[in-house]
Amino acid sequence: MFGIGTPELLVILVVALVVLGPKRLPEVARALGKGLAELRKATSGVAAELERARWMLEEEVRTAERGKPSVPPPAEATVGRGSSTSAATPKPELPQDRLDDAKGRESVPD
Numbered sequence: 001m002f003g004i005g006t007p008e009l010l011v012i013l014v015v016a017l018v019v020l021g022p023k024r025l026p027e028v029a030r031a032l033g034k035g036l037a038e039l040r041k042a043t044s045g046v047a048a049e050l051e052r053a054r055w056m057l058e059e060e061v062r063t064a065e066r067g068k069p070s071v072p073p074p075a076e077a078t079v080g081r082g083s084s085t086s087a088a089t090p091k092p093e094l095p096q097d098r099l100d101d102a103k104g105r106e107s108v109p110d
Contacts, residue, residue: 004012017025 016028020028
């Protein structure tokens with residue numbers, strides 16, 4: 001219990017008996033017991049809440065992993081064989097009207 005052995009507990013009880021007296025010792029022990037019970041209840045409630053939160057996070061991760069599309073590995077670039085990766089993949093072109101909208105200009109017909 002708190003790293004206290006039987007000899008230490010007996011010393012604490014004797015000191016408490018001397019300090020508090022035989023009339024007040026049962027009252028103090030009862031109050032101490034109630035306080036410890038409430039502390040245990042509170043800590044078990046917190047532990048249960050943390051366990052629920054951990055379980056919910058793990059479930060979200062599992063759900064996200066199941067729903068995630070499998071991404072193929074990137075194509076390996078062949079360096080030094082006469083082909084360049086920039087020539088193999090054309091750059092996507094932005095439509096002119098969307099580019100003008102983004103820049104705040106009116107589109108000019110060609």
